[in-house]
Amino acid sequence: MRLILMRHGETTWNAEARLQGQDNSDLSERGVEQARRFGAFVRALKPARVVSSDLGRTRQTVALIGHGDCPSDARLREWHMGSWTGRTKPELIAAHADLYHAWRAGTYTPEGGEPWGAFRDRVAGGLRHWLAAGEGDLLAVVHGGVIRAALDVFLQLPPARVIPVTPGTGTILSFAPDQFAQAQLEGYNIGAVVPDLSVAD
Incomplete structure (x- = not known):
């Protein structure tokens, strides 16, 4: 069984390098x-x-790929960024470079935010539920942080070692039948020309 993780398309806040967390902005034209x-990838992967x-x-994205009637799950929400929600990556790095990089590594939590371990466990519970809930490959349309959490859960790749995925791309994990503890990586950042290292979650 495969788990296909798609990051939603670029939003207006992504384009401004602004952290969204559980706030929201609409998809940009891009x-x-x-x-x-x-x-086209979804149709090929079936x-x-x-x-x-x-x-x-994410709901806007699933509608655009032809699956607007699919179920949604709050456990697959983005990492809650607390007081950093709405702030830009350049602003945070200029003011708190050490804390920003520690947050990216999962070792610092902004005020009011969600600790990495709690976020990771939330995502793991949601994804394992949907993997076990039926047969065949599963497409989950989610967020950059959720994909990093999935790589930590299923591949033991901590967030400090993962380059952020580009909006509108896919990551594919392959599981042995009924074995959802560990996976193999089939593809990462599929659909992108180059990784976009400047894009905020």
């Missing part, structure tokens, strides 16, 4: 086009089931 283009985060940017 993000709409990214989602539409990824639809997932048996589709689920998404319940946040607006």
Whole structure:
């Protein structure tokens, strides 16, 4: 069984390098086009089931790829960024470079935010639930942080070692039948020309 993790298309806040967390902004024109283009990958991969985060940017993305009627799950929401929500990556690095990099590594939690371990466990519970809930490949339309958490859970790749995925791309994990503890990586950042290291979650 495969788990296909798609990051939603670029949003207006992504384009501004602004941290969204569990707040929301609409897809940008570029993000709409990214989602539409990824639809060709979805049709080729033919997932048996589709689920998404319940946040607006993922629901907008699933509609654009032809699965707007799929279920959503709050456990697949982005990492809650607390007091850093709405701030830009350049602003945070200029003011708190050490804390920003520690947060990226999962070792620092902004005020009011979600600790990495709690976020990781939330995502793991959601993804394992949907993997076990039916047969065939599963497409989950989620967020950059959720994909990093999945790589930590299923590949033991901590967030400090993962380059952020580009909006509108896919990551594929392969599981042995009924074995959802560990996976093999089939593909990462599929659909992108180059990784976009400047894009904020």
